[in-house]
Amino acid sequence: MKIKQKALLALVFGFVCFQSLRAEAAESSGTAAAQKEGKLVIYSSTDSASVEPLLQDFKSLYPFLQVEYNDLNTTEVYNRFIAETASGSGGADLLWSSAMDLQLQLASKGHALTYASPEISGLPKWAVWQNQAYGTTFEPVSIAYNKRLLPADAVPQSHADMIRLPKEKPELFKEKIATFDPEKSGVGFLMMTQDAKVFPQFWDLAKTLGSSGAKVYTSTGAMLEKVGSGEHYLAYNIIGSYVLLRQKKDPAMGLVLPKDYTLVFSRVAFISKTARNPNAAKLFLDYILSKRGQTVMSEKSLVYSLRSDVPGNITAAGLTKELGKALKPLDVNTDILAGLEQNKRLEFMKQWQAALKR
Amino acid sequence: MNRALRSLAVIGVALVVFGPLGLIIYQSFLSEAFFSPTAHLSLEAYRYVLADSGFHSAFGTSLLVSLGMTLISVPLGSLLAFLLARTDLPGKKWLEPWLLVPIFLSPVVLAFGYVVAVGPVGFFSLWAKALIGRVPWNLYSLFGLVLIAGLTHVPHAFLYVSSALRSLDPAVEEAARVAGAGVWRIALTVSLPLVLPSILFSASLIFLLGFELFGLPLVLGDPAGLLVLTTYLYKLTNLLGVPSYHLMAVVALSIVALTFPLVYLQRRLLRTAGRFAVIGGKGQAFRPLPLGALRWPAVLLLVLWLAVTVLLPLVGVTLRSLVSSWGEGVKLTEVLTLDHFRELTGYPNLVRGIVNTLLIGAIGGALSVVFYAIVGLAAHRWQSRGVSFLDYLVMLPRALPGLIVGLAFLWVFLFFKPIAPLRTTLFSLWIAYTVVWLAYGLRLISASLLQVKPELEEAARVIGARQRLVYRDVTLPLIRFGLIGSWLLIFMMFVREYSTGVYLLGPGTEVIGSLIVSLWGTGAVDLISALSVIEVGLVGFILFIALRLGVRLHA
Numbered sequence: 001m002k003i004k005q006k007a008l009l010a011l012v013f014g015f016v017c018f019q020s021l022r023a024e025a026a027e028s029s030g031t032a033a034a035q036k037e038g039k040l041v042i043y044s045s046t047d048s049a050s051v052e053p054l055l056q057d058f059k060s061l062y063p064f065l066q067v068e069y070n071d072l073n074t075t076e077v078y079n080r081f082i083a084e085t086a087s088g089s090g091g092a093d094l095l096w097s098s099a100m101d102l103q104l105q106l107a108s109k110g111h112a113l114t115y116a117s118p119e120i121s122g123l124p125k126w127a128v129w130q131n132q133a134y135g136t137t138f139e140p141v142s143i144a145y146n147k148r149l150l151p152a153d154a155v156p157q158s159h160a161d162m163i164r165l166p167k168e169k170p171e172l173f174k175e176k177i178a179t180f181d182p183e184k185s186g187v188g189f190l191m192m193t194q195d196a197k198v199f200p201q202f203w204d205l206a207k208t209l210g211s212s213g214a215k216v217y218t219s220t221g222a223m224l225e226k227v228g229s230g231e232h233y234l235a236y237n238i239i240g241s242y243v244l245l246r247q248k249k250d251p252a253m254g255l256v257l258p259k260d261y262t263l264v265f266s267r268v269a270f271i272s273k274t275a276r277n278p279n280a281a282k283l284f285l286d287y288i289l290s291k292r293g294q295t296v297m298s299e300k301s302l303v304y305s306l307r308s309d310v311p312g313n314i315t316a317a318g319l320t321k322e323l324g325k326a327l328k329p330l331d332v333n334t335d336i337l338a339g340l341e342q343n344k345r346l347e348f349m350k351q352w353q354a355a356l357k358r
Numbered sequence: 359m360n361r362a363l364r365s366l367a368v369i370g371v372a373l374v375v376f377g378p379l380g381l382i383i384y385q386s387f388l389s390e391a392f393f394s395p396t397a398h399l400s401l402e403a404y405r406y407v408l409a410d411s412g413f414h415s416a417f418g419t420s421l422l423v424s425l426g427m428t429l430i431s432v433p434l435g436s437l438l439a440f441l442l443a444r445t446d447l448p449g450k451k452w453l454e455p456w457l458l459v460p461i462f463l464s465p466v467v468l469a470f471g472y473v474v475a476v477g478p479v480g481f482f483s484l485w486a487k488a489l490i491g492r493v494p495w496n497l498y499s500l501f502g503l504v505l506i507a508g509l510t511h512v513p514h515a516f517l518y519v520s521s522a523l524r525s526l527d528p529a530v531e532e533a534a535r536v537a538g539a540g541v542w543r544i545a546l547t548v549s550l551p552l553v554l555p556s557i558l559f560s561a562s563l564i565f566l567l568g569f570e571l572f573g574l575p576l577v578l579g580d581p582a583g584l585l586v587l588t589t590y591l592y593k594l595t596n597l598l599g600v601p602s603y604h605l606m607a608v609v610a611l612s613i614v615a616l617t618f619p620l621v622y623l624q625r626r627l628l629r630t631a632g633r634f635a636v637i638g639g640k641g642q643a644f645r646p647l648p649l650g651a652l653r654w655p656a657v658l659l660l661v662l663w664l665a666v667t668v669l670l671p672l673v674g675v676t677l678r679s680l681v682s683s684w685g686e687g688v689k690l691t692e693v694l695t696l697d698h699f700r701e702l703t704g705y706p707n708l709v710r711g712i713v714n715t716l717l718i719g720a721i722g723g724a725l726s727v728v729f730y731a732i733v734g735l736a737a738h739r740w741q742s743r744g745v746s747f748l749d750y751l752v753m754l755p756r757a758l759p760g761l762i763v764g765l766a767f768l769w770v771f772l773f774f775k776p777i778a779p780l781r782t783t784l785f786s787l788w789i790a791y792t793v794v795w796l797a798y799g800l801r802l803i804s805a806s807l808l809q810v811k812p813e814l815e816e817a818a819r820v821i822g823a824r825q826r827l828v829y830r831d832v833t834l835p836l837i838r839f840g841l842i843g844s845w846l847l848i849f850m851m852f853v854r855e856y857s858t859g860v861y862l863l864g865p866g867t868e869v870i871g872s873l874i875v876s877l878w879g880t881g882a883v884d885l886i887s888a889l890s891v892i893e894v895g896l897v898g899f900i901l902f903i904a905l906r907l908g909v910r911l912h913a
Contacts, residue, residue: 049877068864069865075601079765079768080861083772084772089772102599105600185596186599189599217580217581221877221881225881229477229683230685230687231478245881246881249683342598345597
C-alpha cells in the first residue's frame with residue numbers, strides 16, 4: 001500500500017515536472033522564435049510618455065527585441081492599418097487602441113490572429129473575445145472638476161446629481177460644463193450610447209447639458225486644461241486615468257467616480273493576422289496582460305489595471321472595493337458594433353442635437 | 359532650356375500632383391474605401407454631401423473666414439512689407455524676426471496661447487475683469503476667429519510682397535519722390551502696384567489657406583459651435599463610426615474646385631506680365647524713402663500688430679510653460695515652476711524630434727527650393743499652354759485639407775509600388791512637403807523671375823551665351839535674394855507642417871508637430887507650451903543668425 005502510494009506520488013510528481021518542463025519548452029521556443037524575428041512593430045493610441053515605463057520593463061525582459069512603438073490617435077491607427085493591410089505591405093504586428101469599437105470591427109472582419117494567451121486565466125471573462133481581441137485595462141469613466149471653484153455641495157456624485165444640480169444652481173453651472181462631442185469623437189459617442197443603455201434618464205441629462213449651455217469638445221486634453229483654469233468647472237465623461245495624470249500636477253483637479261454607476265472602458269489589443277513578427281507580438285501581449293506588466297501599468301503609467309490580483313488603488317481590485325456592483329464594464333465583444341450601424345448612429349446623433357438645443 | 363526639357367518639368371509636376379489628387383478623385387466616385395474588395399462606382403458620396411445642410415453651413419462659414427482673413431492679412435501685410443523694405447523705419451532690423459513667428463508656430467499652440475492670454479479666464483481677461491468688471495471681448499466667436507486668422511497670416515503676405523519689393527528698381531520711386539509725391543502716395547500709386555503679381559499670388563494662396571485652417575477653428579471655433587469645412591471633415595470621420603473616405607474626398611474636391619476660378623481671376627489680372635519687369639539694366643544704389651512725419655505712426659502700427667499677433671499668444675504660451683496651473687482664483691506667484699522644462703528632458707524622442715524638424719526644414723527646404731527653381735526656370739518666358747496648365751496645377755495640392763492630404767500620401771506610397779520603399783524614410787516626408795508647398799515656393803520664385811527685364815538675358819544671348827549659361831550667369835544671380843527668401847519661408851513652413859506627413863512618420867522620423875499632437879492627447883498642455891517655447895527660441899535663434907550672416911529678405 002505504502003509503496004503503491006509512493007509510486008503514485010512519484011508518478012504525479014514526475015508528471016507535474018514533465019508538464020512544467022513542456023510549458024517552459026513551449027515558452028522558450030516562443031521566445032526563441034521571437035528572438036529570430038528580433039523586432040516588434042506596435043501601433044497604439046497610448047501616448048509615448050505613459051507607455052515608457054512599460055516599454056522599459058518589457059525591454060529589460062527581452063533585450064533582443066527592437067520595439068518600434070508608433071504613437072498615433074485612434075483614427076490614425078485604424079486608417080493606417082487597413083490601408084497597409086490592403087496594399088499587402090504589412091506594418092503593425094500589434095494594435096493597441098482605446099477605440100474599442102474600431103478594434104473589434106477589425107477583429108471581427110478577420111484581421112486578428114487567434115492566440116490563446118497563457119494569461120487568460122488571470123483575466124475577467126468579458127475582457128477576452130474569441131482569443132483574438134483582449135481588453136488590457138480597466139478604466140472608469142469619471143467626472144473631473146475644479147476643487148478651487150466648484151463648492152463641495154455642488155460636486156455631483158452620481159448621474160442623477162448631474163441632472164439635479166445644474167437645475168438647482170443654474171447660475172453656477174451656466175456654460176461651465178464640458179463634455180465630449182459625440183458627433184466628432186468616437187470615444188465620446190461610445191460613452192454616451194452606453195450611458196443611454198444603462199441610465200434610463202440619460203436624455204434628461206442630455207437636455208440638462210443643453211439648458212446649462214454645456215460646451216462640447218473633441219479632446220480630453222482641452223477639457224482638462226479648461227477645467228483646470230476655471231473656464232469650465234467640470235467635465236463629464238472623462239477617462240479616469242487622464243485625470244490621475246493631471247492630478248499629479250494640479251492639486252485643484254478633482255475626480256468623481258459616480259456612485260450610481262460607473263462605466264468602465266478597456267484599451268483593446270490584438271495581434272495582426274498578417275504580422276511579420278507574430279511571436280514578438282505574442283510576447284508583448286502576454287507581457288501587458290501579465291501581473292508584472294499590469295503592476296507597472298498601475299504604479300508607473302497611472303493607468304487602471306485589469307487583473308484582480310494586482311493590489312493598489314489604480315486597479316480593478318481597488319475600484320471594485322470602492323464601487324462594487326456599480327461598475328459597468330463595457331464587454332470586449334461584437335455587441336459593441338451595434339453602434340456602428342448607420343441608421344442607429346444617425347438616429348442617436350439627431351436625438352443628441354435636439355436635446356442639446358435650449 | 360529647350361522645349362523637351364520644359365515639357366519634362368511640367369510632366370514631372372503633373373505626376374507628383376496628380377498622384378495623390380487622382381486617388382482622391384477616384385475615391386470620391388466609389389461607395390467605400392478604394393482598396394476595399396466590395397467598393398463599386400457610385401455617386402452616393404456626392405449625393406450625401408451636397409444635400410447635407412451641415413456641409414452647406416460649413417462651406418459658408420469657411421468662405422466667410424477665408425474672405426475675412428484675406429481682406430485683413432493682404433493689405434496689412436503689403437503695407438508692412440513696404441515699410442520694412444522701402445522706408446527708413448526705425449528699428450526694422452530688430453523687429454523683422456519677430457514678424458515671422460506666426461509662420462512657424464503650430465496653429466493649435468498659437469490658438470491656445472490666445473486662450474491662455476485672452477480666453478474667458480485668460481490672464482489679460484482677468485485683469486480687464488478686475489478693472490472694469492467684465493471681459494469686453496469674446497475670443498470664441500466668428501469675429502474672433504476671422505480676426506486672429508487674418509492677423510496671423512499677415513506674415514505670409516508680408517514675405518511675398520517684401521521679396522518682390524526688394525527687387526524693385528529704386529529709380530521709379532525716386533522719380534515719384536522728385537516729382538513731389540509723399541511716401542504714402544508712393545506706396546499706393548507706385549511701389550505696391552508694381553508688385554501686384556506678388557500681392558495677388560499671396561491673396562489667392564491665403565484665401566485657399568483659409569479653407570484649410572484646422573488648428574485655429576478647432577480651438578477657437580468649437581466652443582462657439584462654429585463648424586468650418588475642416589472641422590466638418592472631422593465630423594465625417596466619425597459620422598458612420600469608421601472613417602468614410604468617399605465622403606471626405608467629396609468635401610476635399612469641393613475646395614479643389616474653388617482653385618479654378620481663383621487661378622483664372624489671377625491670370626486675367628496679370629495678362630500682361632511684362633508690365634512688372636523692373637530690375638533694369640542700369641543699376642542704382644538703393645536709398646530708403648524717408649518717412650518724415652509718418653515715422654512714428656508707422657512704428658506704432660507695426661508695434662501694435664506685433665503686440666496683438668505675436669506678443670499676446672507668445673506671452674500666453676510662455677506663461678503656460680512656467681506655471682503648474684492658471685486661471686480664475688490662481689495666484690501666479692504660487693504656481694510658478696520650471697518643472698515642465700525639466701520634465702521635457704526626460705521625454706522620449708524629444709531631441710530626435712527637434713533634430714528631425716530642423717533637418718527637414720533646413721536641408722529639405724533647400725532641396726525643395728532647388729526643385730522649385732528648376733520648375734520655375736522651365737516655365738520662365740515660355741509662351742505656351744504648358745505654362746497656364748502649370749498655373750492651375752501647382753495650386754491644387756494646397757487646396758487639399760491636411761486630414762486628407764496625409765491619407766492620400768500614405769495611399770500613394772503604399773499602392774504605387776516603385777516608390778513604396780521610400781515610405782519609411784524621411785525622404786517620403788520631404789516629397790509630401792515639397793508637393794504641398796509647391797504653389798508657395800514656385801510663386802515666390804516666379805514672382806522674382808518676372809521682375810528680371812528680358813533685356814538683360816538678351817544682352818547675354820547677343821554676346822553668344824547659350825540658354826543654360828544665361829540662366830547661370832544672369833538670371834539666377836539676379837534672383838538670388840528671391841531664392842534665399844523662399845528658402846527661409848519654406849524652412850518655416852516645413853518646421854510647422856505636420857498633418858501632411860502624419861501617416862508617413864514613425865519611430866525615428868518623428869517631428870515636433872507629431873510630439874505636440876501626442877502630448878495633446880493626454881492633455882499635457884504644459885509640456886506642449888514648454889516645447890513650443892523651445893521651438894520659438896531655436897527657430898528664432900536660427901533666423902537671427904541667418905539675418906546677421908547677411909541672409910536678407912530686403913536689400
